[in-house]
Amino acid sequence: MRRLLAAGILLAIIVVACIWGNVTVSDVCGKAADIAKDAEKECVSGDFGSAIASCERLSEYWKKHKRMVSFFVNHGDVEELSSRIKSLYVLAEEKDSAVFREKIREILHLLEKISGEQRFSPDIFI
Amino acid sequence: MITTITRTAILYFFVIIGIRLMGKRQIGDMQPSELVITLLISEIAAIPLQDVDQPVMNGIVAIFILVILEILISVLAMKNFFIRKIISGKSVVIIKNGEIDQDAMRKVRLTVLDLVELLRGQDVFDISTVSFAVLEVNGELSVLLKGGAKTVTADDMKLETQPVGLSMPVITDGKVVKESLSALKSDAAELDRYLKKENLQPEDVFLMTLDRYGNSSIVKKKEKGV
Numbered sequence: 001m002r003r004l005l006a007a008g009i010l011l012a013i014i015v016v017a018c019i020w021g022n023v024t025v026s027d028v029c030g031k032a033a034d035i036a037k038d039a040e041k042e043c044v045s046g047d048f049g050s051a052i053a054s055c056e057r058l059s060e061y062w063k064k065h066k067r068m069v070s071f072f073v074n075h076g077d078v079e080e081l082s083s084r085i086k087s088l089y090v091l092a093e094e095k096d097s098a099v100f101r102e103k104i105r106e107i108l109h110l111l112e113k114i115s116g117e118q119r120f121s122p123d124i125f126i
Numbered sequence: 127m128i129t130t131i132t133r134t135a136i137l138y139f140f141v142i143i144g145i146r147l148m149g150k151r152q153i154g155d156m157q158p159s160e161l162v163i164t165l166l167i168s169e170i171a172a173i174p175l176q177d178v179d180q181p182v183m184n185g186i187v188a189i190f191i192l193v194i195l196e197i198l199i200s201v202l203a204m205k206n207f208f209i210r211k212i213i214s215g216k217s218v219v220i221i222k223n224g225e226i227d228q229d230a231m232r233k234v235r236l237t238v239l240d241l242v243e244l245l246r247g248q249d250v251f252d253i254s255t256v257s258f259a260v261l262e263v264n265g266e267l268s269v270l271l272k273g274g275a276k277t278v279t280a281d282d283m284k285l286e287t288q289p290v291g292l293s294m295p296v297i298t299d300g301k302v303v304k305e306s307l308s309a310l311k312s313d314a315a316e317l318d319r320y321l322k323k324e325n326l327q328p329e330d331v332f333l334m335t336l337d338r339y340g341n342s343s344i345v346k347k348k349e350k351g352v
Contacts, residue, residue, distance in 0.1 A: 006147055007197040010190050018187065076179035 021072035022118045028065040029115035033108055035061060039088070040104040048095050055089040073114050081110050130175070133182050137171050140186050144193040157214045157263060163196045214263045221259035224272065234261055245269065291337030300329040300347060310338050320344075 039054035062085050070078045084107050091100045144167060148160065156164065167189050174185040203210040218230050220241060231241065242253065244267035250256060255275035260268045280287050294306040296317060307313060320342050321328065333345040 003147065003149070003197050004201050007194045010147070011194050014187055014190055014194075017183070021183070070181065071183055072181055074179050075181065 025069055025072055025118045026115050028069050029111045032058060032062055032065075033111045036088075036104050036107050036111070040101055043097055043100050043104075046097075051100070052089070052093060055085075059085050059089055069114070072118065074117075077110065077114055081107065081114070084110065129178060133178070134175055136182055137175060137185055140189055141167060141171050144189045147193050148196055157200075159196065159199060159213050163192050166192055217263060217268075218261045219258065220261050220267070221253075221256050224254070224257055226253075236261065241267075289339055291339050291341070293335040293337045293341070293343075295333060296336045297328050297331045297334035299332060302328055306336075310336060312336065 035054055035058040039051050039058060042048075042051040042054055062082060066078055066082060084103065088100070088103050088107065091103055145164070148163070170185055170188045170192070174180040174182050199209075199213055203213050218234050220227055220230055220234075220236065226241070231237075241259075244261075245251070245253060245256065245259070248267060248269045250269055250271070252275075255271050256269055257272045258270040262268055294303075294310060296303055296306045296310070296312070302314065302317065307317065317328075317334075317336075320334070320336070321331070324344060326344070326346070330347055331344055332347040334342060336342045
């Protein structure tokens with residue numbers, strides 16, 4: 001019975017950790033995606049000053065939450081996202097709107113992938 | 127390098143917790159499900175060690191989920207015969223009243239050579255002396271010999287025997303094992319009396335065992351360099 005109790009406690013800890021991980025990753029990725037979308041809008045409207053500011057914001061935000069996300073997500077994906085965010089900042093400074101938007105989409109796609117890996121999906125049986 | 131050391135230490139710690147939670151059993155005594163879980167745990171623990179991109183958390187969660195499932199299934203198997211039969215299988219009688227059940231052997235895919243080998247493992251070299259042999263779920267063979275082939279016991283001979291208690295190590299490598307002394311309801315003074323009889327100090331003793339009836343045995347330490 002003691003073993004069963006230990007298993008129950010362990011299961012509760014795992015469930016809490018998984019929910020917490022899911023919420024944290026979804027939250028961080030969601031906010032990062034919002035900032036990236038803002039940067040995209042600003043770039044489309046030709047406001048490269050604001051786009052650069054948004055890129056800085058995105059870079060800061062990701063830097064701050066990267067470690068927490070790495071706790072649950074493949075480190076390779078996290079590092080790839082970090083390097084893409086860095087390159088995004090350079091593109092905004094160069095004022096290359098087309099490439100900038102393409103890079104933003106890649107970042108959004110990667111954020112969606114990272115966030116999606118934490119969610120339950122019937123795809124896991126495929 | 128520090129990352130590898132840290133990850134290895136963390137996983138080692140969690141694997142030990144997981145295995146301890148599953149209970150004490152040696153590989154040979156494991157039920158099929160326990161063996162599968164143990165193999166899976168070692169495989170899963172290796173993944174975050176080999177691939178540094180994998181979060182350690184993934185490995186820990188997977189290990190603990192396996193341990194939880196194993197505990198749940200073992201508890202269910204303990205309560206329910208049907209579940210126990212499905213998870214662990216059931217024992218098969220291979221030799222019944224001295225006759226080999228060939229159908230049972232075919233069912234468990236046991237060859238005659240396997241049977242002879244398993245019997246030899248039980249110190250049985252003549253199959254005609256076996257009354258019953260049961261193939262247990264962990265693959266071991268339990269053997270009941272025919273009356274005439276059994277070892278004669280003191281009870282058979284109607285002999286009086288000395289009471290025998292569980293012999294416990296009270297000194298190991300010169301150090302007194304206090305837990306053993308308290309389990310035997312003995313103390314350091316009594317231990318001293320035993321040692322004085324042999325003119326020894328605890329430091330001179332490699333191993334001393336004692337039972338609750340006062341039967342003791344002492345192995346002296348060898349001098350260094352001898």
